[in-house]
Amino acid sequence: xxxxxxxxxxxxxxxxxxxxxxxxxxxxxxxxxxxxxxxxxxxxxxxxxxxxxxxxxxxxxxxxxxxxxxxxxxxxxxxxxxxxxxxxxxxxxxxxxxxxxxxxxxxxxxxxxxxxxxxxxxxxxxxxxxxxxxxxxxxxxxxxxxxxxxxxxxxxxxxxxxxxxxxxxxxxxxxxxxxxxxxxxxxxxxxxxxxxxxxxxxxxxxxxxxxxxxxxxxxxxxxxxxxxxxxxxxxxxxxxxxxxxxxxxxxxxxxxxxxxxxxxxxxxxxxxxxxxxxxxxxxxxxxxxxxxxxxxxxxxxxxxxxxxxxxxxxxxxxxxxxxxxxxxxxxxxxxxxxxxxxxxxxxxxxxxxxxxxxxxxxxxxxxxxxxxxxxxxxxx
Numbered sequence: 001x002x003x004x005x006x007x008x009x010x011x012x013x014x015x016x017x018x019x020x021x022x023x024x025x026x027x028x029x030x031x032x033x034x035x036x037x038x039x040x041x042x043x044x045x046x047x048x049x050x051x052x053x054x055x056x057x058x059x060x061x062x063x064x065x066x067x068x069x070x071x072x073x074x075x076x077x078x079x080x081x082x083x084x085x086x087x088x089x090x091x092x093x094x095x096x097x098x099x100x101x102x103x104x105x106x107x108x109x110x111x112x113x114x115x116x117x118x119x120x121x122x123x124x125x126x127x128x129x130x131x132x133x134x135x136x137x138x139x140x141x142x143x144x145x146x147x148x149x150x151x152x153x154x155x156x157x158x159x160x161x162x163x164x165x166x167x168x169x170x171x172x173x174x175x176x177x178x179x180x181x182x183x184x185x186x187x188x189x190x191x192x193x194x195x196x197x198x199x200x201x202x203x204x205x206x207x208x209x210x211x212x213x214x215x216x217x218x219x220x221x222x223x224x225x226x227x228x229x230x231x232x233x234x235x236x237x238x239x240x241x242x243x244x245x246x247x248x249x250x251x252x253x254x255x256x257x258x259x260x261x262x263x264x265x266x267x268x269x270x271x272x273x274x275x276x277x278x279x280x281x282x283x284x285x286x287x288x289x290x291x292x293x294x295x296x297x298x299x300x301x302x303x304x305x306x307x308x309x310x311x312x313x314x315x316x317x318x319x320x321x322x323x324x325x326x327x328x329x330x331x332x333x334x335x336x337x338x339x340x341x342x343x344x345x346x347x348x349x350x351x352x353x354x355x356x357x358x359x360x361x362x363x364x365x366x367x368x369x370x371x372x373x374x375x376x377x378x379x380x
Contacts, residue, residue, distance in 0.1 A: 037083035107235025120195025123165030132178030153224030161211035285353030
């Protein structure tokens, strides 16, 4: 299931790309093959430790897409668009990364301690030599098949690492160290979960319990392998590479460009669309809070999910115009809460889906399609 929020600035019209905060209600399946974007220390080759990891991952049916750590942002973004999950092992040198890893809109698995702050998981990290980790429960998919308590994930023992300093409020604690139970050694953050910076996570994040570069990965036990396997499955099941975009039009379909100045009383039609480039998404919610410069026009809520997706987000202007035309011709939905999927709260908030408004109706998005919401507002 998912939650989206968009906003509008005062008086002068601004609109554009907003990161989609998407949750999937699909239960991960062990049979789902994923494309794993694996960040490498060397250009064009795996070192021995990386091969140990990639060999294990491919043995589960996944595909490895290698990317050199010093690649440009453009190269990284293009690779992310082809991947289901990104893997940042402790073999990389975080000081030599040539892109912003936190922009990954796919699930990310993190071993490299130098990336905790970039991903907003914690302000610092450390490592320890205790022999076990302590699973705090089985409510999360990653740990659901294991009992709570102490577990050995390396034999012979290897050093584990932990999050420290300021911790992301949205971090779901999976494991502590098995000796003092003071250190957070494994956490997961859902899309939209609050990071320690206060920003929402734009992709699922898993902090794996091993990290120091000199560990012997082949010492991983069956339990350690299971934790990694289920981390990949969970992280790969939902991504936000299908972006949420907000555009503005005049009632006649004229697209308004960013910075356009409008006279008071002008009717503006706001189009919010999700370019879903992957599997069908279940139980998605979108929320738009109108800026005080605008007043919602009653009985203007419309939705559509009939067009195929674009190759990338945002869609080209011609496709956006086609989306506008289709949703503008769709049936008007009620402003009230009555299971038709949308509502206006009578003040300033439009909701699609039922996550924030029980009884509002479930919104599901077809695979490889564009879902669109349209409504009108008057510039005060």
